Amino acid sequence: MRRIYLDHAATTPVDPLVAEAMLRVLTDVPGNASSIYAEGQAARALVDRAREQVAAAIGATPAEIVFTSGGTEADNLAIRGALKAGRDSRDGLVTVATEHHAVLDTARDLAEHAHVRLRVLGVDAVGRVSAEAVAAAIDDRTSVVSVMHANNEIGTLQPIAEIGAICRERGVNFHSDAVQSVGALDFDVRQIPVDLVSLNAHKFYGPKGVGALYVRRGTRLATIQTGGGQEKGRRTGTENVAGIVGLGIALRIAAERRVTEGGHQARLRDRIIDGVIAHVPDAVLTGHRTDRLPNNASFCFPGTQGESLIVALDLAGFAASSGSACTSGDTEPSHVLLALGLERHIAQGSLRITVGRATTDADVDALLAALPPIVARLREASAVSV
Amino acid sequence: MSEQVFVAMSGGVDSSVAAALLLERGEDVVGVWMRLTPGGVDTDAPRCCGTDQAGEDARRAAAKLGIPFYALDYADVFGRQVVDRFVDSYASGETPNPCVSCNHYVKFDALLRDVVGKFGGTRLATGHYARVADAPDGTRRLLRARDGAKDQSYALYMLGQRELRRIEFPIGELVNKSQTREIAARFDLATATKAESMDICFVADDYRDLVRSRAPHAFDSGPVERVDGSVVGQHAGIGGLTVGQRSGTGVATGERLYVLRLEPERSAAVVGTREEITRTTYELRDVRFTSDAPPSATFETSAVLRYRGTPLAAAVDVIPDGALLRLAAPALVAPGQAVVFYQGDDVLGGGIVRAGSLS
Numbered sequence: 212m213r214r215i216y217l218d219h220a221a222t223t224p225v226d227p228l229v230a231e232a233m234l235r236v237l238t239d240v241p242g243n244a245s246s247i248y249a250e251g252q253a254a255r256a257l258v259d260r261a262r263e264q265v266a267a268a269i270g271a272t273p274a275e276i277v278f279t280s281g282g283t284e285a286d287n288l289a290i291r292g293a294l295k296a297g298r299d300s301r302d303g304l305v306t307v308a309t310e311h312h313a314v315l316d317t318a319r320d321l322a323e324h325a326h327v328r329l330r331v332l333g334v335d336a337v338g339r340v341s342a343e344a345v346a347a348a349i350d351d352r353t354s355v356v357s358v359m360h361a362n363n364e365i366g367t368l369q370p371i372a373e374i375g376a377i378c379r380e381r382g383v384n385f386h387s388d389a390v391q392s393v394g395a396l397d398f399d400v401r402q403i404p405v406d407l408v409s410l411n412a413h414k415f416y417g418p419k420g421v422g423a424l425y426v427r428r429g430t431r432l433a434t435i436q437t438g439g440g441q442e443k444g445r446r447t448g449t450e451n452v453a454g455i456v457g458l459g460i461a462l463r464i465a466a467e468r469r470v471t472e473g474g475h476q477a478r479l480r481d482r483i484i485d486g487v488i489a490h491v492p493d494a495v496l497t498g499h500r501t502d503r504l505p506n507n508a509s510f511c512f513p514g515t516q517g518e519s520l521i522v523a524l525d526l527a528g529f530a531a532s533s534g535s536a537c538t539s540g541d542t543e544p545s546h547v548l549l550a551l552g553l554e555r556h557i558a559q560g561s562l563r564i565t566v567g568r569a570t571t572d573a574d575v576d577a578l579l580a581a582l583p584p585i586v587a588r589l590r591e592a593s594a595v596s597v
Numbered sequence: 598m599s600e601q602v603f604v605a606m607s608g609g610v611d612s613s614v615a616a617a618l619l620l621e622r623g624e625d626v627v628g629v630w631m632r633l634t635p636g637g638v639d640t641d642a643p644r645c646c647g648t649d650q651a652g653e654d655a656r657r658a659a660a661k662l663g664i665p666f667y668a669l670d671y672a673d674v675f676g677r678q679v680v681d682r683f684v685d686s687y688a689s690g691e692t693p694n695p696c697v698s699c700n701h702y703v704k705f706d707a708l709l710r711d712v713v714g715k716f717g718g719t720r721l722a723t724g725h726y727a728r729v730a731d732a733p734d735g736t737r738r739l740l741r742a743r744d745g746a747k748d749q750s751y752a753l754y755m756l757g758q759r760e761l762r763r764i765e766f767p768i769g770e771l772v773n774k775s776q777t778r779e780i781a782a783r784f785d786l787a788t789a790t791k792a793e794s795m796d797i798c799f800v801a802d803d804y805r806d807l808v809r810s811r812a813p814h815a816f817d818s819g820p821v822e823r824v825d826g827s828v829v830g831q832h833a834g835i836g837g838l839t840v841g842q843r844s845g846t847g848v849a850t851g852e853r854l855y856v857l858r859l860e861p862e863r864s865a866a867v868v869g870t871r872e873e874i875t876r877t878t879y880e881l882r883d884v885r886f887t888s889d890a891p892p893s894a895t896f897e898t899s900a901v902l903r904y905r906g907t908p909l910a911a912a913v914d915v916i917p918d919g920a921l922l923r924l925a926a927p928a929l930v931a932p933g934q935a936v937v938f939y940q941g942d943d944v945l946g947g948g949i950v951r952a953g954s955l956s
Contacts, residue, residue, distance in 0.1 A: 519715045522667050526601070526627070526716055592714025 212528045215574045219506055219567035220363055220391060221532055226416040226464055229457045233418060236453040244450045245441060254452045261459025268466040269408070270399035271425050277445045278455050281422040282390040283313040285409035286357075288424050288435055288446060289386040290317050293355045293407065294327060296431035297384070303353035305330045307340045307369070308550040313409075314357050314388055315546070328352065334550050337499040338367035346377045355384045361392040364534045364547040364563055365498030366507025368392070375404035384430060390414055390422070391504060394465035395473065406430045410462075412454065416568070417461030421454030472568055477505035479566045479575050484508045486579040491586050495557065497548060508564045511553060514590040515560035523585045524562075529578060532563045601625045602765065603712040605704060605723045606666070607646030608654030610786060611768055612724030614777050616662055617784045618767040619722055627718065628659035628666040631708060636676030637684075637811075639801040646798065647675065658786055669711070671703055678702035680799060680807075687804075687836045688812035690859030691933030691952055695797055696752040696904075705753075705760045713763060720763050725749045727944075728769040729761050737761035739887045739944040742769040751904050754937040754947035755885045808836040819864030824857070824873055832866050835859040840931035844868040855929075858953075875927035881936055881948030884920045891915045891946070898938040898945060902930040908939055920948055 216224070225233075236257060242250030244258050262273040279285045294304065304327050306318050315331070322329035330348045334340050345356060356378050358369050371387050378385035386407035389398055393408070394415025400408065408425035412418055426432050426445065438447035465472075487494050487510055495511040512520070517533025524531050534545040544558035564578070604616040606628045619626045633647025634640045640648055646655075652668050659666035679698045686693030704723060712718040726742035727750040739756055742748040756764065771777055781787075797804045809816050815836025820828045821844065830845070832838060844854040844866070857874040858867040886892075894915050899908030900922060910925040922936055930936060932952035938945040 518670060519711065522669070523716055525665070525667075588717070589715050592710060 214528055214530065215570075215577060216530045217564045217566060217570065217574070217578065218530045218532045219570075220366075220414075220504075220563060220565035222413045222419065223416045223567055224569070225413075225418055225457070226461055228464065229417055229461045232460050233453045233457040236456050240452060244452055245439070254450070257452055257456050258450050261455045264459035264463045265410075265423055268462045269393065269410075269425060270401040272428070275400075275426055275428055277424045277426055277442045278450065278458070279422045279424055279446055280420055280451070282311075282388065282409050282411035282414075284446075285390075285411070285422045285424040286311070286313040286386075286388050287317050288432070289407040289409060289426075290314065290355055290357055291321065291435045292432040292445070293384045293386065293430070294321065294325075295435065296433035297354040301352055301354035302326060303328045303330070303350060304355050304357070305332065305345060305348045305353055306357040307332045307334060307359070309334050309338050309340075309362055309365075309367075309547045310357065310359055311363055311388055311390070314359065318357070336551055337502075338362055338365050338497075338547065338551055339499065339502075340369060340374075342370050342373035342377055345374050346381075349377070349381050349383055353381070353383050355386055357386040357388070359391075360387050360389040360398070361396070361504045361507075362498065362547060363391050364545055364561075365509045365551070366391075366503035366565075367498040368396075368502050368504070371405060372403050378406075379404045394462060395469070395476075395504060395506065397469065400425060400427065407432070412458035412461055415461050415465040418454050418457040421451050421458045423458065468568075473505045476566050476568075476570070479570055479572070480506055480508050482572070482575050483564055483566070483578065486575070487582065490579060490583045494586075495553075497551065497553070497561070504565075506566045508566075510562050510564075511548065511557045512560040512562065512586050512590075513557045514593055515586060516589070516593070517559060517561045519589050519593075520560065520562050520585070523589060524581070527581050527585065529581065532565075533561045534563055600719045601627050601717070602720045602722055603627045603629050603716065603718040604664075605708060605721065606630050606655040606658060607724065608651035608658065609646065609724065610777060610781050611726070612655075613658040613662070613784075613786045614771075614780045615722050615724040615767040616658070616664060617780055617786065619765070620662055620664065626662070626664045627716075628655065628662070628664050629708070629712070630655040630666070630668050631671040631675070631703070632668055633672050633675040633799065636672035637680030637807070638672070638675065638799040642799055642801040644798045647671070654787065661785055669708075671707055674707045675699070675703050675799075681811075683797070683804075684808050684811040686933050687808045688815040688861065689952065690835050690838075690840075690861045692839050692841075692931035693933050694752075694935050694949075695799070697755065697935050697949075700752055701755045705756055705764065709760060709763060720765055722765040722767055724768055725753060725766045726769050727753050727766045728942075729764055729766060736888050740769075741939075741942040741944070742766075743772050744774070747774070748905070750944050751901055751906075751935070751937050754887070754935065754944050755883075756887060757885060757889050758887075761887065805837050809834075812836060815861070817864045819866065821866045821868055824867060824869050829854075829868070835861055835864060835866060838866055841874065841929050875929045877924045877927050879922045879924075879930060879936065880916075880951040881920045881922055882918070882951045884915070884946065884948035886946035887944055888946075891920075896938075896945075898940060900924065901937045901939060902928060903934060911938075913938060919951065922948075 242254040244254040262276045265276045266273045321327035332340050332344050375385045384406045387405050388409045390411040393410040406427040411422040497509045544555050548558035602624045606612045630652050683693045683695050709721050712721045726747040728740040730738050732738045741750045816834030821830040854868040855874045857869040900911040912923045914921040932950045937947035
């Protein structure tokens with residue numbers, strides 16, 4: 212059966228150029244980037260080059276890029292590291308109910324175990340937090356505000372430029388988890404007043420297991436793990452040279468293709484949104500209709516369960532998700548959808564379709580043909596369920 | 598959509614071999630595993646097929662076989678239909694039968710309906726030791742497993758034609774355990790066996806702790822009485838007692854006394870001698886027939902009163918809302934237990950012993 216992959220928010224296939232470059236590193240560059248001799252220097256040069264590529268893609272300087280093991284670690288480093296480095300009187304953390312678990316659970320952990328004063332802000336029906344609400348939540352003890360750029364489940368974009376401006380005015384560190392948007396959208400730290408930005412290679416056709424944190428020059432950040440002192444002590448541990456090389460090239464390619472890719476994907480996304488709304492009765496679009504990631508079409512189908520939707524679609528040849536891949540297998544409705552104010556029975560029937568570079572109009576046609584009867588079948592079967 | 602057979606995989610060797618046999622037959626096989634935690638299930642219950650550890654075992658088996666695999670969540674229905682029923686049963690003085698409930702409400706109802714209704718599967722296979730065969734009249738019959746020592750048909754008596762038309766028990770055809778091992782070895786499957794069915798699989802330790810936490814009133818102490826009403830002792834709660842078990846009372850008189858009846862309304866346990874507690878007639882509720890109808894209003898049968906019990910000669914009278922079981926010789930079966938009607942290897946049906954009937 213031909214497989215149609217429509218879960219690019221979970222992960223993207225590695226670009227062949229990226230894979231090729233990484234393989235060369237694995238086979239030809241045996242050195243440790245911290246070693247003084249030639250092998251080490253060769254590895255160090257590759258890491259430096261990748262750091263330049265990442266910096267160039269987001270308008271930063273290379274010294275502001277810290278490589279990590281991925282988005283989760285970047286989020287942890289940003290939030291924990293900034294709070295830890297902050298002055299003692301600054302113990303406040305402000306974030307939003309629709310953040311990824313990497314942020315939300317980190318925040319809750321800090322509130323529970325590190326006496327951090329946590330404020331979690333609500334969102335409107337399309338998933339947006341208001342800049343005013345953020346401004347109102349900041350007090351003179353607030354250390355960090357963390358608001359994601361684009362939501363991983365519903366694609367809604369947050370007004371991070373406005374929020375960043377408020378944070379800057381109030382002297383508060385502003386972190387943004389931009390794991391879903393870097394590579395897909397123009398993200399320039401010269402335009403957006405943000406101090407800490409998390410990004411993740413495998414969301415833009417790079418390898419899994421490598422990410423980065425942008426740390427604006429002057430931002431106080433303490434390390435959260437101890438060891439050999441790599442990454443100027445901010446993220447210690449031997450550099451994942453092949454992964455870092457892959458990240459750099461992947462982000463360079465993504466930046467080069469962004470304009471054409473974004474337009475292509477947004478058109479397919481809109482075809483999916485319009486087609487699903489037209490052909491699946493009572494389909495609910497989740498997230499903002501236009502102010503959303505160019506590749507994200509997410510819905511709720513009352514009378515279905517996300518888990519069944521995913522299995523039925525998989526058996527029909529489609530890879531899609533019912534929300535975050537990180538919580539797949541969990542039948543609890545997504546915290547993001549509940550934060551929008553959706554009732555549990557509606558939030559349970561969620562489906563996230565995220566297109567990618569290789570997605571075609573024919574793929575969308577196939578999805579739009581397959582989905583309505585699947586939803587109808589599931590609703591019929593659920594209607595008699597115990 | 599192609600004709601797909603879904604196999605309920607527990608992580609144990611039996612269901613893995615069931616999947617392997619279907620693959621060998623050239624079937625398009627899909628593995629499913631039922632997550633049952635939470636929902637009253639101990640996450641570390643070692644014999645439970647619904648814990649995450651069991652799910653990992655099932656996933657590994659599916660990967661060995663190279664079949665698609667899905668972990669599906671049935672914690673809610675399991676919690677309501679198996680665990681809650683189990684607790685309610687003990688709290689009301691009955692003896693529950695969780696395997697019967699699980700087969701009845703979870704595997705062959707909720708899962709089967711999802712497989713067919715939601716996922717477009719044509720059939721559901723499980724690793725039960727039993728057989729399903731086509732009868733000349735076009736119906737499907739439920740039969741004992743070829744290997745009588747492993748037979749699990751007792752816990753499947755509630756299946757009717759609607760279910761039997763969709764069900765397969767591939768390992769029910771195997772003649773002995775060495776055949777299972779041989780197939781497992783051929784497919785490089787782990788041969789660790791799950792504990793046999795009929796265990797209280799979802800609690801790690803003492804089931805009474807579960808009953809006590811859910812239904813504390815079942816552990817109010819109360820009188821132990823003889824049939825004539827004379828009080829011979831006290832008990833620590835009917836939730837810890839089972840009809841038919843030896844009673845600690847009566848030691849003074851030198852008699853062997855057994856629990857005859859539990860009366861939850863007044864927290865009383867009635868005990869009696871072996872002769873006093875056995876009967877020939879029992880009333881059954883929730884009576885089901887595999888052919889969807891009784892063979893006749895009254896029929897002769899071999900009745901099995903417990904899992905792997907000896908078949909006993911009996912007659913069954915179908916009555917409104919149930920059936921009367923008339924045994925040729927007195928025997929004891931606790932309220933809440935299943936009585937299954939056999940004719941040779943054929944399972945005709947069965948029912949649940951009604952509490953407080955015909956005492």
